[in-house]
Amino acid sequence: MAFLEISSLSKFFGTLPILNDVDLSIERGEFVVFVGPSGCGKSTLLRIISGLEDTTSGTITIDGEMMNNVEPAKRGTAMVFQSYALYPHMTTFQNVSFGLRMAHSPKEFITERVRQVSSILQLDKLLDRRPAQLSGGQKQRVAIGRAIVREPRVFLFDEPLSNLDAELRVQMRAELMDLHRRLGTTMIYVTHDQVEAMTLADKMVVMNGGRIQQTGAPLALYDDPDNRFVAGFVGSPKMNFLPARLAAVEPDAVKLEAIGGSGTASLPAPGLTAAPGPVEIGVRPEHLHLLPDGLEATGLVLNGEVTLVEELGAESFVHMDLADGTHITIRAGRGAARPAGQIRVRPDLERALLFGPDGQRLRGGDGRKG
Amino acid sequence: MNRTSILVRRVTVWTVLKWTVALIVAAIAIFPIWWMINVVFALPGEPVSLNPRLWPSSLSAGIDKIHMILTETEYLRAYGISVAYALLTIAGVLLIGSLAAFEFSLFDFPGRRLLFGVVMLSLMVPTAVTIIPTYLLTSRLGWLNTMQGLVVPGLASAFGLFMLVQFMRAIPKDMIEAARLDGANHLQIYWHVALPLCRNALVTLAILTFMQTWGNYMWPLVISTRPEMYTVGQVVGLFNSPLSHHTVDTVMAANLLAAVPPLLFFLIFQRKIVEGIAMSGTKG
Numbered sequence: 001m002a003f004l005e006i007s008s009l010s011k012f013f014g015t016l017p018i019l020n021d022v023d024l025s026i027e028r029g030e031f032v033v034f035v036g037p038s039g040c041g042k043s044t045l046l047r048i049i050s051g052l053e054d055t056t057s058g059t060i061t062i063d064g065e066m067m068n069n070v071e072p073a074k075r076g077t078a079m080v081f082q083s084y085a086l087y088p089h090m091t092t093f094q095n096v097s098f099g100l101r102m103a104h105s106p107k108e109f110i111t112e113r114v115r116q117v118s119s120i121l122q123l124d125k126l127l128d129r130r131p132a133q134l135s136g137g138q139k140q141r142v143a144i145g146r147a148i149v150r151e152p153r154v155f156l157f158d159e160p161l162s163n164l165d166a167e168l169r170v171q172m173r174a175e176l177m178d179l180h181r182r183l184g185t186t187m188i189y190v191t192h193d194q195v196e197a198m199t200l201a202d203k204m205v206v207m208n209g210g211r212i213q214q215t216g217a218p219l220a221l222y223d224d225p226d227n228r229f230v231a232g233f234v235g236s237p238k239m240n241f242l243p244a245r246l247a248a249v250e251p252d253a254v255k256l257e258a259i260g261g262s263g264t265a266s267l268p269a270p271g272l273t274a275a276p277g278p279v280e281i282g283v284r285p286e287h288l289h290l291l292p293d294g295l296e297a298t299g300l301v302l303n304g305e306v307t308l309v310e311e312l313g314a315e316s317f318v319h320m321d322l323a324d325g326t327h328i329t330i331r332a333g334r335g336a337a338r339p340a341g342q343i344r345v346r347p348d349l350e351r352a353l354l355f356g357p358d359g360q361r362l363r364g365g366d367g368r369k370g
Numbered sequence: 371m372n373r374t375s376i377l378v379r380r381v382t383v384w385t386v387l388k389w390t391v392a393l394i395v396a397a398i399a400i401f402p403i404w405w406m407i408n409v410v411f412a413l414p415g416e417p418v419s420l421n422p423r424l425w426p427s428s429l430s431a432g433i434d435k436i437h438m439i440l441t442e443t444e445y446l447r448a449y450g451i452s453v454a455y456a457l458l459t460i461a462g463v464l465l466i467g468s469l470a471a472f473e474f475s476l477f478d479f480p481g482r483r484l485l486f487g488v489v490m491l492s493l494m495v496p497t498a499v500t501i502i503p504t505y506l507l508t509s510r511l512g513w514l515n516t517m518q519g520l521v522v523p524g525l526a527s528a529f530g531l532f533m534l535v536q537f538m539r540a541i542p543k544d545m546i547e548a549a550r551l552d553g554a555n556h557l558q559i560y561w562h563v564a565l566p567l568c569r570n571a572l573v574t575l576a577i578l579t580f581m582q583t584w585g586n587y588m589w590p591l592v593i594s595t596r597p598e599m600y601t602v603g604q605v606v607g608l609f610n611s612p613l614s615h616h617t618v619d620t621v622m623a624a625n626l627l628a629a630v631p632p633l634l635f636f637l638i639f640q641r642k643i644v645e646g647i648a649m650s651g652t653k654g
Contacts, residue, residue, distance in 0.1 A: 050551060051551075052547050052550065052551070072550050072551050073550065073551060073552065073553035073554075074553075077551070078551060079547075079548070079551050081544045081547075081548060082544075083542055083544045085542065085544035085545045085547070085548035086545075087545065087548075087549075087562075087563060087566075087567075088567070089566040089567060089569075098549070098552050098554075098562075099551075099552035099553050102549075102552055102553045102554045102555075102558055102562075103553050146548075146552070150552070150553075
């Protein structure tokens with residue numbers, strides 16, 4: 001049994017389903033990130049783990065202990081809130097030590113614990129300040145300190161960096177990774193920012209519509225998504241989806257036509273079984289290559305009109321519309337495309353993925369291609 | 371441009387008008403109090419003579435009058451009763467109001483809206499309507515001429531609850547949940563988180579309750595019929611009664627003594643009162 005096990009968990013607010021039959025296993029010491037769009041149920045799942053929210057059905061166990069009816073404070077979890085939720089009338093010391101004081105711990109013990117925590121988080125010089133006298137990053141560290149001081153079995157983070165500016169967010173992200181490395185405690189982190197999820201997670205849990213869409217290592221999800229939602233959600237810029245028609249299935253490949261309007265291609269997909277009909281080809285922006293003017297190209301070539309070029313310095317994102325109106329994005333080098341006019345693009349079909357009309361991935365016999 | 375010209379430019383007709391109105395209002399408000407002081411600290415008959423004086427003429431005469439009132443009448447005991455009545459009412463109103471506001475504003479329970487609605491409805495009912503039933507109830511409890519008879523009926527303050535609910539609603543839910551996760555129980559959350567966060571509202575409510583209780587004439591008059599349970603208001607009333615043999619300056623001295631605590635309270639907490647009322651207005 002895993003360290004934290006969630007089985008067949010559902011949650012309804014009245015008749016409204018928020019979480020639907022969620023199963024999840026988290027190992028001790030893992031950094032798990034719940035990621036998904038707003039309203040997908042990720043924060044509710046986190047709150048259920050913390051005990052702040054009840055389940056409608058299903059079970060949660062931590063370290064083999066059933067947690068469903070255990071009080072939040074007795075679950076061995078500690079949470080860092082998006083708003084930090086620091087007590088404004090208390091100093092940093094009082095904020096950090098609040099949990100210990102509520103548990104009537106001895107004074108010397110409290111002082112010692114707060115001293116340890118403040119040295120880990122570099123809060124030593126801020127212990128006498130109130131939250132109003134702290135910067136965003138400092139408040140965040142105090143909130144983390146308040147969680148650490150209780151030595152929880154599981155840390156829960158509910159979008160803790162979303163109130164910080166971009167630069168501070170990157171810095172705090174690095175600090176969180178470092179903290180996880182030093183403490184080795186299980187951490188569960190909720191975010192809607194997939195870049196944050198990719199950089200922090202050992203295991204990423206992609207959620208949508210109250211269901212877990214896929215679980216796995218960030219790069220595994222990036223390279224090998226189970227469905228169109230995960231493929232589109234993980235990665236920035238998003239994966240491109242080209243509408244096409246599956247014309248025929250052969251032992252080693254599938255024949256596709258009407259790609260982006262009129263293109264045809266043969267996609268290597270050994271062992272794939274699917275009925276002919278409409279499909280979508282998923283191609284990451286970095287797997288689309290701009291063709292220089294005048295160069296003869298073989299295979300599938302997509303023609304379209306440039307609508308926007310975003311120059312980011314080292315690279316650029318070229319946005320274009322195909323003849324059938326499909327909008328695609330290409331990751332290209334600096335100054336790679338004209339700001340307007342017709343361009344040609346060749347997709348790397350070896351790296352392309354195939355999705356059925358229900359949004360599920362069509363896989364070949366090896367489980368990866370297709 | 372030098373300083374003088376800036377000052378000259380700022381003085382407009384509008385400014386002069388504003389200041390004039392403010393000074394007139396201040397004079398109207400201050401004059402009765404000043405007149406009271408003037409009458410007390412003067413030789414008997416002087417301020418009400420044909421040629422009255424507008425400033426005190428004899429400090430010792432005033433002190434003598436105050437001394438006489440405090441030693442030769444029941445004034446001091448009434449003072450004690452009034453202070454106890456005010457302080458106990460403040461403590462009770464704050465405790466009951468804050469506990470109720472804590473539940474109403476931060477937690478959900480069946481019938482919450484209905485109950486709150488009923489309490490708020492009681493704000494619309496004038497005191498004259500409730501005073502007789504309250505008297506009968508207090509009387510049946512055997513609380514006539516007792517401190518609990520004075521205090522208890524005034525403890526459930528709908529206005530206080532309304533004011534504190536407005537404040538506590540502004541406390542983020544995250545903060546209450548963080549305290550729960552930190553292991554604080556319901557009462558600890560109330561005591562360590564909710565109460566300190568609405569300190570300003572509590573101070574304002576305490577001051578308003580003091581003003582109201584100290585100046586309350588009707589309820590003590592109904593409930594305390596024995597002289598040993600008279601409040602300051604009642605005793606001052608006796609000084610003013612038609613059959614009283616006290617002269618105007620003695621009556622004024624009694625009035626002045628009664629007015630001192632609320633005046634001091636107001637002067638000390640003036641800023642808090644304004645802040646508190648302004649906040650309860652914007653947060654509603």
